[in-house]
Amino acid sequence: xxxxxxxxxxxxxxxxxxxxxxxxxxxxxxxxxxxxxxxxxxxxxxxxxxxxxxxxxxxxxxxxxxxxxxxxxxxxxxxxxxxxxxxxxxxxxxxxxxxxxxxxxxxxxxxxxxxxxxxxxxxxxxxxxxxxxxxxxxxxxxxxxxxxxxxxxxxxxxxxxxxxxxxxxxxxxxxxxxxxxxxxxxxxxxxxxxxxxxxxxxxxxxxxxxxxxxxxxxxxxxxxxxxxxxxxxxxxxxxxxxxxxxxxxxxxxxxxxxxxxxxxxxxxxxxxxxxxxxxxxxxxxxxxxxxxxxxxxxxxxxxxxxxxxxxxxxxxxxxxxxxxxxxxxxxxxxxxxxxxxxxxxxxxxxxxxxxxxxxxxxxxxxxxxxxxxxxxxxxxxxxxxxxxxxxxxxxxxxxxxxxxxxxxxxxxxxxxxxx
Ligand SMILES: [Zn+2]
Numbered sequence: 001x002x003x004x005x006x007x008x009x010x011x012x013x014x015x016x017x018x019x020x021x022x023x024x025x026x027x028x029x030x031x032x033x034x035x036x037x038x039x040x041x042x043x044x045x046x047x048x049x050x051x052x053x054x055x056x057x058x059x060x061x062x063x064x065x066x067x068x069x070x071x072x073x074x075x076x077x078x079x080x081x082x083x084x085x086x087x088x089x090x091x092x093x094x095x096x097x098x099x100x101x102x103x104x105x106x107x108x109x110x111x112x113x114x115x116x117x118x119x120x121x122x123x124x125x126x127x128x129x130x131x132x133x134x135x136x137x138x139x140x141x142x143x144x145x146x147x148x149x150x151x152x153x154x155x156x157x158x159x160x161x162x163x164x165x166x167x168x169x170x171x172x173x174x175x176x177x178x179x180x181x182x183x184x185x186x187x188x189x190x191x192x193x194x195x196x197x198x199x200x201x202x203x204x205x206x207x208x209x210x211x212x213x214x215x216x217x218x219x220x221x222x223x224x225x226x227x228x229x230x231x232x233x234x235x236x237x238x239x240x241x242x243x244x245x246x247x248x249x250x251x252x253x254x255x256x257x258x259x260x261x262x263x264x265x266x267x268x269x270x271x272x273x274x275x276x277x278x279x280x281x282x283x284x285x286x287x288x289x290x291x292x293x294x295x296x297x298x299x300x301x302x303x304x305x306x307x308x309x310x311x312x313x314x315x316x317x318x319x320x321x322x323x324x325x326x327x328x329x330x331x332x333x334x335x336x337x338x339x340x341x342x343x344x345x346x347x348x349x350x351x352x353x354x355x356x357x358x359x360x361x362x363x364x365x366x367x368x369x370x371x372x373x374x375x376x377x378x379x380x381x382x383x384x385x386x387x388x389x390x391x392x393x394x395x396x397x398x399x400x401x402x403x404x405x406x407x408x409x410x411x412x413x414x415x416x417x418x419x
Contacts, residue, residue, distance in 0.1 A: 001170045001304070002149070005142065006163040007118075009125060009153070010135040018070075018129065019153060019160065025071040026110040027101045029056065029079040034098055037083070049084045053077060072128040078111035109154035116148045116164065125162055127151060136162065143168050156245070157238035173306035177373040178366070181265035183359025185318065186291050187351045192255065195355040198398040200255050202290070209247060213240045248290055254397050256297035262394065266302060266309045267362025268295065269318065310362040322346060323356040 011019055036055065037047045047055075056076060060068045068076060089095035117126040120141060124133030142148075146166040154161050183195035192200040216237045223230035259266060295311075302309040312318070320328050322341035329341055332350070340347045366374060 001172050002165060002167050003300075003304075004163055004165040005140065006161055007125070007139070008137045009160045009162050010137070011160055012135075015130060015134055016160075019155070020108075021067075022071050022075055022110045022129075022153070023108045023155070024103075025068050025076060026079045027103065028065075029068070029076045030083055031100045032059065033080060033083055034100060037087070049080055052080050052083075056080065072112065074113050074115075074128065075110050078113055082111070107154060108156075109152055112151040112153070114150075116151045118142060118148065118164065125151075127153075134162075142166060143170070145169055157242040158235065159242065172303060175308050176264050176306045177375055178265040178308060178363075179375045180263050181267065181359055181363050182259065182263040183355045183357070183362060184259070184266065184268040185351050185355035185358055186269060190351070191290060192294070192398075193351040193355045194259070194395075194398070195352070195359040197352060197400050198395040199400070200398040209240065209244045213237070213244065216240055249293070251397070252290060252294050252297055256294060256301050258395060258397055260298060260301040260305050260307055264307050265363065265366070266298060266307065267359045268298070268309070268311055269358060270311045270314045308366070310365055312358050312362050312365075316358070316361055318354040318357040318361070319350055321353075321357050322348065323353045323360070324348075 033047075033052050033055070037052070040047050059065050060073075060076075083098065086095065086098035090097050112127050115128050118124075118136070118138070119126065119133065120138055122133060123136055123138055125136045126133040142164070146168050148164050148166045150165045152163045154163070185193045185195075187193045187199065190199045191202040216233065220230070220233040220237055223233050299309055301307075317328065319332065320330055322329055322344060324346040325341060325344040327341055327343040329339065329343075332339060336350060338347060338349050363374070
């Protein structure tokens, strides 16, 4: 089974310099070949990893690019790999068109594909070009027999990290019999809505921190350009950004732990990249980033715990179908938060209805092909299934959606469905 772990590292002054050289060279190679690939494409030539790798060797021999040789050559090749997969993701409609990495706005990182040693005795990580090892805070040991497959070094707000992905002999747990199931919908006003009515808010990790960020950003704007005070202010802003990042990650870990502990089966929407590009609203774009991260956490945690996760393709009209009677009620503008089904007159909360549809649709995909047993008497894959099962509405980190405005009629139907 493959897992990953992130350690804080404490490079010395010389090592910091070399790390930043790697950041720079990684970026230069990535950008150079993004440009090169575009130009070749315009000429009708399709570049692959191997053709670009040859070009990289030629590039490194040039006088202007001599400095590339100071870096681990395999890390530079990883920049090409990253570019190739960025294009693969774009053509598979999983991501936006690859963009040039900027010194200011892109994440400062580089990859190391092999020859990575974590030495718990000296508390150092040894990678190519850093033979003396970089001081590492090993807060958790790697499991016995773990083989390190890849590493990433990154820097955020003057703090340095190495994340190691490793493989263990531990087999992937067999899928459990599905006794309960949940559907997840990315809410418009909240981060996430579960089909059992639990809502996770976006603001939780942002509210107080956002105010702090605005304060520091305002202070920064008043500082003289190039002054020491400006430099200090920049650092402060970066620190708050890091705090927000950490608070968000912590919150996402709690949510994904909760969901994968409570449910055997999780159905969710595939991230809609097109919708993400269109949405320029700040808080929404943060929610989008969070949603992407949350999905990857849910995927690896579900796998680790033997739970089943099914992603529903984005063309499934989850917000149009009435989750009670199955009628397609048609497209609705975004501001419509609730609606009444014209067929069965059930009143629906838009997001909750979508989450229930996702749950039922995803459950419907499970069949013999996946060799996962379904306890049908408990899960109930009927359309009329509305508010979940025994796990319904139990959450430490979310609140129960307010459905008090929904009609009495639906409540009667829910109890019918459950009974
Ligand atoms: Zn209906």
